[in-house]
Amino acid sequence: MDWMFAERTTSARRSVIRELLKLTERPEIISFAGGLPDPQTFPREFLAKVAADEILNNSAKSLQYTTTEGKLPLREPLSRWFAQDGMNFPPDQIVVTSAAQQGLDLVAKVFLNPGDAVFVALPTYIGAIQAFQAFQATLVGVPMEDDGMDLGALRAAVRSTRKAGHTPKLVYVVPDFQNPSGHTWSRGKRLELLEIAREEDLLVVEDMPYRWLRFVGEPIPPVAALDKEGRTILLFTFSKIFAPGLRLGALAGPKQVVEKVVTLKQATDLCTSSLNQRLAIRFLQEYDVAGHIQFIADLYRKKCSAMLEALARHMPAEERIRWTKPEGGLFLWVELPQGINTEKMLYRAIEHKVAYVIGAPFFVDGSGHNTLRLSFSSASCQDIEEGIRRLGQVVREELAALPAPQGTGNKG
Amino acid sequence: MDWMFAERTTSARRSVIRELLKLTERPEIISFAGGLPDPQTFPREFLAKVAADEILNNSAKSLQYTTTEGKLPLREPLSRWFAQDGMNFPPDQIVVTSAAQQGLDLVAKVFLNPGDAVFVALPTYIGAIQAFQAFQATLVGVPMEDDGMDLGALRAAVRSTRKAGHTPKLVYVVPDFQNPSGHTWSRGKRLELLEIAREEDLLVVEDMPYRWLRFVGEPIPPVAALDKEGRTILLFTFSKIFAPGLRLGALAGPKQVVEKVVTLKQATDLCTSSLNQRLAIRFLQEYDVAGHIQFIADLYRKKCSAMLEALARHMPAEERIRWTKPEGGLFLWVELPQGINTEKMLYRAIEHKVAYVIGAPFFVDGSGHNTLRLSFSSASCQDIEEGIRRLGQVVREELAALPAPQGTGNKG
Numbered sequence: 001m002d003w004m005f006a007e008r009t010t011s012a013r014r015s016v017i018r019e020l021l022k023l024t025e026r027p028e029i030i031s032f033a034g035g036l037p038d039p040q041t042f043p044r045e046f047l048a049k050v051a052a053d054e055i056l057n058n059s060a061k062s063l064q065y066t067t068t069e070g071k072l073p074l075r076e077p078l079s080r081w082f083a084q085d086g087m088n089f090p091p092d093q094i095v096v097t098s099a100a101q102q103g104l105d106l107v108a109k110v111f112l113n114p115g116d117a118v119f120v121a122l123p124t125y126i127g128a129i130q131a132f133q134a135f136q137a138t139l140v141g142v143p144m145e146d147d148g149m150d151l152g153a154l155r156a157a158v159r160s161t162r163k164a165g166h167t168p169k170l171v172y173v174v175p176d177f178q179n180p181s182g183h184t185w186s187r188g189k190r191l192e193l194l195e196i197a198r199e200e201d202l203l204v205v206e207d208m209p210y211r212w213l214r215f216v217g218e219p220i221p222p223v224a225a226l227d228k229e230g231r232t233i234l235l236f237t238f239s240k241i242f243a244p245g246l247r248l249g250a251l252a253g254p255k256q257v258v259e260k261v262v263t264l265k266q267a268t269d270l271c272t273s274s275l276n277q278r279l280a281i282r283f284l285q286e287y288d289v290a291g292h293i294q295f296i297a298d299l300y301r302k303k304c305s306a307m308l309e310a311l312a313r314h315m316p317a318e319e320r321i322r323w324t325k326p327e328g329g330l331f332l333w334v335e336l337p338q339g340i341n342t343e344k345m346l347y348r349a350i351e352h353k354v355a356y357v358i359g360a361p362f363f364v365d366g367s368g369h370n371t372l373r374l375s376f377s378s379a380s381c382q383d384i385e386e387g388i389r390r391l392g393q394v395v396r397e398e399l400a401a402l403p404a405p406q407g408t409g410n411k412g
Numbered sequence: 413m414d415w416m417f418a419e420r421t422t423s424a425r426r427s428v429i430r431e432l433l434k435l436t437e438r439p440e441i442i443s444f445a446g447g448l449p450d451p452q453t454f455p456r457e458f459l460a461k462v463a464a465d466e467i468l469n470n471s472a473k474s475l476q477y478t479t480t481e482g483k484l485p486l487r488e489p490l491s492r493w494f495a496q497d498g499m500n501f502p503p504d505q506i507v508v509t510s511a512a513q514q515g516l517d518l519v520a521k522v523f524l525n526p527g528d529a530v531f532v533a534l535p536t537y538i539g540a541i542q543a544f545q546a547f548q549a550t551l552v553g554v555p556m557e558d559d560g561m562d563l564g565a566l567r568a569a570v571r572s573t574r575k576a577g578h579t580p581k582l583v584y585v586v587p588d589f590q591n592p593s594g595h596t597w598s599r600g601k602r603l604e605l606l607e608i609a610r611e612e613d614l615l616v617v618e619d620m621p622y623r624w625l626r627f628v629g630e631p632i633p634p635v636a637a638l639d640k641e642g643r644t645i646l647l648f649t650f651s652k653i654f655a656p657g658l659r660l661g662a663l664a665g666p667k668q669v670v671e672k673v674v675t676l677k678q679a680t681d682l683c684t685s686s687l688n689q690r691l692a693i694r695f696l697q698e699y700d701v702a703g704h705i706q707f708i709a710d711l712y713r714k715k716c717s718a719m720l721e722a723l724a725r726h727m728p729a730e731e732r733i734r735w736t737k738p739e740g741g742l743f744l745w746v747e748l749p750q751g752i753n754t755e756k757m758l759y760r761a762i763e764h765k766v767a768y769v770i771g772a773p774f775f776v777d778g779s780g781h782n783t784l785r786l787s788f789s790s791a792s793c794q795d796i797e798e799g800i801r802r803l804g805q806v807v808r809e810e811l812a813a814l815p816a817p818q819g820t821g822n823k824g
Contacts, residue, residue: 245686274657
């Protein structure tokens, strides 16, 4: 049958990565591919106890429908939490979402007409690319530097995009320990981003799934905290500090925006799971959340260090081979010499029983074929050492197979 | 600030009903307004036990991310369940959704370009109206008869809509105990609907939240079971037979359609809650589901009978006052004489400490101001008797306040 699908389905694509992930699921493979939290970070005993209690003794609130904007006893502590971090969002400017991915969907749904421009980093989070593409956005890639987007390039991109007839609407950023690069934006760049947003009448979408998982250095205020004008939409998720299987997060922003988001969320799923909201309420009320986050950050610090040490030890010493040194989060990012295609290399890696995520799908401009993402969150330190040893071998073989020597390594 | 919202936000509306519901929440009011399942139908003890067990002993599956299409051990028993009812959807033609409302959102997202036509009953489920409006559908209302849509009117509407330049795409139906009318489609009309769909190249979206809750008469095969051609998309939900707070359902349909739905679901929320999926898996594996559904149907049969008896006793005897006699589900539907506006009447009802849902928002053609929906699912039989007595009084006062006598009741 000839299905008359909507036009938006032609730009919507399923993640290549998810297809490739299937290759990496064999148990003998040490995988740095999936961006999954370490299951030992799930507060199982506590959760089991409060889940049983909520279901047995509070079923009118845990098993029944709830409001579209989400339970007030969840929005209130979130508001206080955000305030501790300098972000001023009263509960009526917060809507509970089915994790941050739904926040992205709703932002796209509320703001994007086909062709409207969204500015994203090169590379950027794939789920954001998918959410914006599903609403036929014009995605404009802006090069990433160690301390955030190249903001000169952003300014130029906004202007040329407008000239080309597309309405610039959103800048999507993950300022803390970005997925996939691990980069963190400087305070200066955060401020300048807001300046550009004001000048060019853009909204900033600040996604902060990893913000609380800083394991080195001092926190830098979120863009939403530096924003005096109310141009920032904040996306929060419980996935990395509680449990991703609950699909729980929040969107916060200007009041008018949040009202539109609630209207469209009602049409999208009526409300987010009452039970899971109740579990998060109990988590925020009764659990040592700060201690728990510290525990997770400590765990990932160890694993990240293990990976950085292993990379230093096992990767070929070549200036053209570089990786980031993240101050938090779950990921680091590797650049290999031009000419190495990490998608092709993945098959060699799988032969060597190690896996990663290819970099290209994180780039909206078709570049990044020589890059890859390593997640240090789920493997053990021992597996990290062994897996990176294998990866070093893979890269060595790829270098050897390059058609012609690419110089002496003096030029990246 | 002047937010540049997407065009679709101008057609997206928050439900008036939800705003009016706030008026009805005072404890002294007997409310037939909300469409909430009776909380005594939630299998609390079982759920508490398996939730604790899944969280403690199966956290890799219950608390971690899961696949976008949903867990296979959930799609498999759903496939078998559908098969028992004559519907042939193998597991790879089923996607787990965050309840049926997300199914509606995804169908709209996959099929609708702005202006595309969706045919709905007069009246129809408001959540469907919202989902389709959010994607700028042209909603075309088709009169409802006791045994289903007026299919002559549907044929005419499809043709005139096409002539007007809109592409007819979907017919949305709730064939069993429709929300809000309580009507059930005859087998003949189900077959004729498929014939029209084939002739006019339409897809049927069959929403069946209440199908399993039949308490009178024999089941009629679902449209999806009568469909030999694969033109039906089925929306299933656990909300009325398990617990709505889990936000769990499924969409089943032709393979190509389901593939598109999965692609767009990935962009929408990555996946539906793993924990809640695991709870449903255990429910289907270990609970006496058939017995449980029988228990719910018995409960609602009693309540529905109580309401029908109370209506016969307390409503003014007037031919222009009519109500449906549903064979299942949660709702019945009342038509009052033209000239009575049930929205205005609601304030009088609240004075009399009884509440209902006004009918007009269920009509996409602006009609229905003399109608209202009564839910018999949550009130006790005692409250049903007293609440309908109050409603009878309200209607009597409204009749008395009508500007001029409207005849002797010989003409409706």
